[in-house]
Amino acid sequence: xxxxxxxxxxxxxxxxxxxxxxxxxxxxxxxELFSSRPYDEVWIEEVAQRAGVSRGLLYxxxxxxxxxxxxxxxxxxxxxxxxxxPDPGLPPLARxxxxxxxxxxxAEQNRHGMLTTHRAAIGADPEVRAILAGNQAxxxxxxxxxxxGGAEVPATLTVAINGWLRLMSSSVVDWLESPSVERxxxxxxxxxxxxxxxFAARGADPELDARLPPPPTE
Amino acid sequence: xxxxxxxxxxxxxxxxxxxxxxxxxxxxxxxELFSSRPYDEVWIEEVAQRAGVSRGLLYxxxxxxxxxxxxxxxxxxxxxxxxxxPDPGLPPLARxxxxxxxxxxxAEQNRHGMLTTHRAAIGADPEVRAILAGNQAxxxxxxxxxxxGGAEVPATLTVAINGWLRLMSSSVVDWLESPSVERxxxxxxxxxxxxxxxFAARGADPELDARLPPPPTE
Numbered sequence: 001x002x003x004x005x006x007x008x009x010x011x012x013x014x015x016x017x018x019x020x021x022x023x024x025x026x027x028x029x030x031x032e033l034f035s036s037r038p039y040d041e042v043w044i045e046e047v048a049q050r051a052g053v054s055r056g057l058l059y060x061x062x063x064x065x066x067x068x069x070x071x072x073x074x075x076x077x078x079x080x081x082x083x084x085x086p087d088p089g090l091p092p093l094a095r096x097x098x099x100x101x102x103x104x105x106x107a108e109q110n111r112h113g114m115l116t117t118h119r120a121a122i123g124a125d126p127e128v129r130a131i132l133a134g135n136q137a138x139x140x141x142x143x144x145x146x147x148x149g150g151a152e153v154p155a156t157l158t159v160a161i162n163g164w165l166r167l168m169s170s171s172v173v174d175w176l177e178s179p180s181v182e183r184x185x186x187x188x189x190x191x192x193x194x195x196x197x198x199f200a201a202r203g204a205d206p207e208l209d210a211r212l213p214p215p216p217t218e
Numbered sequence: 219x220x221x222x223x224x225x226x227x228x229x230x231x232x233x234x235x236x237x238x239x240x241x242x243x244x245x246x247x248x249x250e251l252f253s254s255r256p257y258d259e260v261w262i263e264e265v266a267q268r269a270g271v272s273r274g275l276l277y278x279x280x281x282x283x284x285x286x287x288x289x290x291x292x293x294x295x296x297x298x299x300x301x302x303x304p305d306p307g308l309p310p311l312a313r314x315x316x317x318x319x320x321x322x323x324x325a326e327q328n329r330h331g332m333l334t335t336h337r338a339a340i341g342a343d344p345e346v347r348a349i350l351a352g353n354q355a356x357x358x359x360x361x362x363x364x365x366x367g368g369a370e371v372p373a374t375l376t377v378a379i380n381g382w383l384r385l386m387s388s389s390v391v392d393w394l395e396s397p398s399v400e401r402x403x404x405x406x407x408x409x410x411x412x413x414x415x416x417f418a419a420r421g422a423d424p425e426l427d428a429r430l431p432p433p434p435t436e
Contacts, residue, residue: 119347121342121343121344123342124339124341124342125339126339129337154399155398155399156399156403156407158398159389159392159393159398159399159404159407160407160411162388162389162392163385163388163389163411164385166384166385166388166389167381167382167384167385167415170380170381170384171377171380171381171384174377174380175377180373180376180377181372181373181374181377181423185374185422185423186377188421188422188423189374189377189378189418189419189422189423191422192417192418192419192421192422193378193381193414193415193418195418196411196414196415196417196418197385197411197414197415199410199414200407200410200411200413200414201407201410203406203410204403204406204407204409204410205399205403205406205407
């Protein structure tokens with residue numbers, strides 16, 4: 001293997017990957033680093049080194065560290081949105097509990113990543129905000145369609161589901177920072193909270209209540 | 219009145235106020251400007267002009283626009299925290315409804331201020347975040363003490379109340395941006411949501427349930 005193109009930091013032989021595979025590899029490395037350390041302690045040199053590529057090639061894919069971070073957030077945010085996808089084999093409440101469990105697992109495994117997007121300055125970057133808001137809106141649409149059984153329902157339900165998703169992410173991030181209750185208690189509270197907030201919306205809006213099917217009991 | 223110290227922009231005679239009164243006057247002007255316009259459209263020169271002081275004096279109180287903004291947020295955030303203060307003459311649920319009404323009124327009257335602290339980049343400033351987090355923690359403590367009737371209770375209740383406050387502020391900010399439901403519906407949903415989330419916490423945590431007094435019915 002020729003070392004001709006190496007610029008200092010590469011420690012293993014450079015491999016040739018096509019563009020998409022290389023991008024996916026870099027994002028995977030970014031996810032690992034941003035999940036385990038604060039943003040300011042992730043160095044673009046280390047990413048290049050781990051991928052076995054030159055810094056020049058890395059900058060070709062992601063011109064700045066911020067661009068790299070935004071790409072990682074986009075990938076993670078899509079994953080998180082799909083965690084909420086119900087396993088159709090389970091009864092409704094068990095399905096909900098399983099989704100929340102998957103979300104908390106993901107948060108625990110990506111601790112620093114969650115804290116960075118939700119609490120650090122880079123998390124307030126307009127592009128980062130837009131990605132999270134877009135995926136939250138999509139998750140809300142899916143859950144609303146599911147609760148409404150496909151029927152047209154008043155926006156009160158959207159307010160409730162949106163509110164629940166915010167409640168869930170902020171409670172889980174608070175809990176990562178300071179685990180004041182047991183994990184199972186957090187999971188059960190968030191499960192109950194979903195049902196409770198749908199009831200709260202039904203109670204506030206008779207039209208919504210009339211249009212929704214009876215709530216599931218298990 | 220001598221014009222000797224005027225530097226350009228002052229349009230009315232400079233008045234002498236003691237330090238605290240001057241500071242309060244400047245913050246009042248800041249509140250008015252930051253509440254009615256995006257951050258980037260507020261000019262420190264206009265603040266000086268409205269207060270009838272030189273820019274030099276303004277910079278003496280607040281070295282940068284960011285410092286000025288942080289001082290305004292601190293003042294506003296204290297006001298918002300105290301909106302949650304119950305009127306002891308009302309029954310519990312009416313008291314809750316009145317607090318939520320006051321919060322929505324405040325948000326409507328301070329539309330741009332709310333959107334700036336919750337959605338704009340300056341709202342992610344660490345000092346701004348710390349002020350809001352401190353006042354949210356204080357509001358949570360007060361509400362928990364009230365719901366628990368002063369008893370020692372498990373942290374599950376704190377998780378629920380914290381979650382409700384986040385749900386309330388994010389729902390109201392969403393609603394300012396895009397009023398998808400009527401104001402009264404939003405108020406009623408948030409009132410029900412409070413009761414519902416306390417129930418959700420009681421349901422998840424038998425120890426909390428055993429320690430709390432029975433829920434109020436009106």
